[in-house]
Amino acid sequence: MSRRLAEIFSRAKSNNRAALIGYLPAGYPTAAASVELMNTMVDAGVDAIEVGLPYSDPLMDGADIQFAVAAALAGGTTTDVVLDVVSRLDGERAALLVMSYWNPIERYGVARFAARLAAAGGSGVITPDLTPEEAGPWSAATLAHEVDTIFLVAPSSTDERIKAVVAKASGFVYAASTMGVTGARRQVGAGAEPLVTRARRLTDLPIAVGLGVSTGAQAREVAGYADGVIVGSAFVRCIRAAPDLSAAIAAVRGLAGELAEGVRR
Amino acid sequence: MIWLPLVRTQRCEIVEGEQKLTTAGSTVTAGHFGPYGGRFVPEALTAALDELDSAFRSAIMDPSFMTRLAALERSYTGRPSPLTRAERFAEHCGGARIYLKREDLNHTGSHKINNAIGQALLTQRMGKSRMIAETGAGQHGVATATAAALLGLECTVFMGEEDTLRQALNVVRMQLLGAEVISVTAGSRTLKDAINEAMRDWVASVDRTHYVLGTVTGPAPFPEIVRYFQAVVGREAREQIKLAEGRLPDAVVACVGGGSNAIGLFSGFMDDADVQLRGYEAGGDGVETGRHAARFAAGSPGVLHGARTYVMQDEWGQTIASHSISAGLDYPGVGPEHSWLHDTGRAKYEPINDDEAMAALALLSRTEGIIPAIETAHALAGAMRVGRELGPTAVIIVNLSGRGDKDVATAARWFGIGAPAGIEMAEGR
Numbered sequence: 001m002s003r004r005l006a007e008i009f010s011r012a013k014s015n016n017r018a019a020l021i022g023y024l025p026a027g028y029p030t031a032a033a034s035v036e037l038m039n040t041m042v043d044a045g046v047d048a049i050e051v052g053l054p055y056s057d058p059l060m061d062g063a064d065i066q067f068a069v070a071a072a073l074a075g076g077t078t079t080d081v082v083l084d085v086v087s088r089l090d091g092e093r094a095a096l097l098v099m100s101y102w103n104p105i106e107r108y109g110v111a112r113f114a115a116r117l118a119a120a121g122g123s124g125v126i127t128p129d130l131t132p133e134e135a136g137p138w139s140a141a142t143l144a145h146e147v148d149t150i151f152l153v154a155p156s157s158t159d160e161r162i163k164a165v166v167a168k169a170s171g172f173v174y175a176a177s178t179m180g181v182t183g184a185r186r187q188v189g190a191g192a193e194p195l196v197t198r199a200r201r202l203t204d205l206p207i208a209v210g211l212g213v214s215t216g217a218q219a220r221e222v223a224g225y226a227d228g229v230i231v232g233s234a235f236v237r238c239i240r241a242a243p244d245l246s247a248a249i250a251a252v253r254g255l256a257g258e259l260a261e262g263v264r265r
Numbered sequence: 266m267i268w269l270p271l272v273r274t275q276r277c278e279i280v281e282g283e284q285k286l287t288t289a290g291s292t293v294t295a296g297h298f299g300p301y302g303g304r305f306v307p308e309a310l311t312a313a314l315d316e317l318d319s320a321f322r323s324a325i326m327d328p329s330f331m332t333r334l335a336a337l338e339r340s341y342t343g344r345p346s347p348l349t350r351a352e353r354f355a356e357h358c359g360g361a362r363i364y365l366k367r368e369d370l371n372h373t374g375s376h377k378i379n380n381a382i383g384q385a386l387l388t389q390r391m392g393k394s395r396m397i398a399e400t401g402a403g404q405h406g407v408a409t410a411t412a413a414a415l416l417g418l419e420c421t422v423f424m425g426e427e428d429t430l431r432q433a434l435n436v437v438r439m440q441l442l443g444a445e446v447i448s449v450t451a452g453s454r455t456l457k458d459a460i461n462e463a464m465r466d467w468v469a470s471v472d473r474t475h476y477v478l479g480t481v482t483g484p485a486p487f488p489e490i491v492r493y494f495q496a497v498v499g500r501e502a503r504e505q506i507k508l509a510e511g512r513l514p515d516a517v518v519a520c521v522g523g524g525s526n527a528i529g530l531f532s533g534f535m536d537d538a539d540v541q542l543r544g545y546e547a548g549g550d551g552v553e554t555g556r557h558a559a560r561f562a563a564g565s566p567g568v569l570h571g572a573r574t575y576v577m578q579d580e581w582g583q584t585i586a587s588h589s590i591s592a593g594l595d596y597p598g599v600g601p602e603h604s605w606l607h608d609t610g611r612a613k614y615e616p617i618n619d620d621e622a623m624a625a626l627a628l629l630s631r632t633e634g635i636i637p638a639i640e641t642a643h644a645l646a647g648a649m650r651v652g653r654e655l656g657p658t659a660v661i662i663v664n665l666s667g668r669g670d671k672d673v674a675t676a677a678r679w680f681g682i683g684a685p686a687g688i689e690m691a692e693g694r
């Protein structure tokens with residue numbers, strides 16, 4: 001368990017806002033550019049960066065993130081590159097997390113991954129396809145290196161399930177707003193708020209909502225009931241749509257600023 | 266999770282209050298096969314997998330479900346499928362006594378219908394109105410579309426673009442049956458990518474949709490459910506060979522894509538330590554070329570599509586795209602139970618290259634009058650090896666998992682088959 005995420009959430013709370021968490025895949029469009037883009041997010045007020053570890057079979061991701069991770073992999077983004085990207089981010093102002101499907105971590109070695117991530121300044125890992133039942137060795141490795149383990153709950157999770165998930169979780173709980181894959185949506189899922197309400201009764205950990213949040217107005221709505229707001233595909237879209245890196249940086253800065261404004265209560 | 270071991274061909278043992286299912290080579294606890302299997306899925310799917318698990322367990326205890334399944338197997342699928350002695354083909358197998366378990370004679374032309382009907386009945390039982398499926402060779406897609414038509418359910422099938430081209434016949438069959446076929450253009454455009462897309466659909470539609478996985482892969486309880494519905498193959502084969510030979514076989518042989526036809530046959534002989542279990546995976550252009558689907562020969566344990574199992578992966582855990590002339594074997598993962606059977610040595614797996622498989626396809630066609638699927642041809646090539654190894658006194662059963670109609674275009678290209686002598690084919694005819 002790391003203190004870093006706890007600090008970020010209490011800092012946000014004392015400023016009367018929700019924490020803003022932004023995702024981008026490492027290595028998209030290039031490793032160096034992804035560092036610049038993520039540090040731009042921090043400049044514009046993002047509290048935690050979720051560095052995506054590109055994986056060949058991203059079955060929880062929609063079209064935008066699939067496109068970006070395929071490009072990152074084609075550009076040679078390995079796990080070592082991802083850890084290097086983490087080490088070059090502004091860890092003073094933001095908490096640094098990695099979001100990864102399980103196989104690359106298992107292949108790297110759970111203890112080795114946790115140790116290298118901690119050394120790079122990372123404080124947590126989001127594992128969307130690791131269930132608490134399979135998390136035994138991971139929990140041990142992360143505990144030893146003070147890395148938080150962030151697991152997901154979904155609108156379909158029973159209370160019993162939520163209990164099992166939060167028992168293994170630290171840092172925060174990732175509440176999936178909707179039943180579906182990542183991707184910007186016109187509306188935040190109606191299941192998000194009741195899910196947060198249920199989870200609150202079962203854990204003291206902060207609860208952040210992700211999947212489908214893309215605008216300042218949606219961020220404001222979610223900040224009304226959750227401790228954190230997670231945005232991913234919308235950032236990737238900005239970059240996809242931009243003609244060059246400086247335009248991408250400007251677009252990311254603009255979106256991050258809008259979201260940071262949105263999470264104020 | 267409650268584990269009620271009810272697979273008919275397996276023994277149930279209660280060990281220190283914990284229920285365990287044991288077979289000669291494998292111990293299964295809560296969806297694991299030794300270290301393999303399990304559930305590596307987004308939390309959003311957990312509830313659906315739990316629902317499926319309990320629907321399955323209650324269904325197989327429910328006489329009305331089992332009666333309906335048995336009736337459909339008999340009157341619709343056409344079970345039991347025959348066991349055919351292949352004497353002329355056997356001359357090329359070291360003279361061993363070769364028997365073919367004729368799953369090609371099932372309605373729709375392969376073993377896939379066994380599982381599709383079972384899971385379609387489960388779909389109805391769960392009150393869901395739509396089925397989705399992935400398909401490689403198209404046989405599982407056709408089987409699911411068929412079961413959907415029979416039971417009045419909606420059906421969507423995901424198929425890699427490359428596979429829609431090389432198995433075009435089956436695409437039309439699915440469409441005739443009323444299914445929607447979605448061509449997947451992501452990644453390697455084959456079975457692996459079709460599964461990704463089916464999972465993405467399922468997470469968003471799980472309220473009214475059941476994902477009919479077509480083989481013994483994926484998160485628990487899929488490997489166990491598919492095994493259960495395919496176990497009929499091994500049960501029948503066991504009775505049939507006892508009648509024909511008065512004894513059990515020396516070896517049973519099958520091709521292994523995800524591994525459902527192999528598990529179906531193997532499960533009938535799992536506890537018979539003297540019966541060798543032999544699985545054949547796709548060697549493609551040759552394991553040494555890197556263009557293959559040889560998970561056991563060239564893969565390593567990892568996690569893919571919801572289960573821990575042998576996977577073709579690079580040093581970073583990225584999946585390596587597979588290659589095979591056979592769409593149904595062209596997959597970089599394999600069912601977790603096979604991984605366990607491999608590690609324990611209970612079953613033995615070897616690759617068969619494209620050319621060896623195609624030679625076996627032609628040979629069976631000309632010696633027995635049976636055109637097998639290219640997937641199945643890998644098993645036949647395997648049987649030729651096993652027969653030569655064990656000699657003329659050996660009794661061997663091969664799972665003839667499917668018929669080859671879908672593969673005639675590939676075979677025509679491979680063998681350079683053109684227009685019949687004396688007939689000029691006009692353009693467009």
Ligand SMILES: Cc1ncc(COP(=O)(O)O)c(C=O)c1O
Nearest residue numbers: 404480522523524525526593667
């Ligand atoms: C005829 C036939 N045999 C075998 C297979 C391979 O699947 P499995 O290994 O699950 O039996 C397929 C898959 O499409 C098939 O169509």
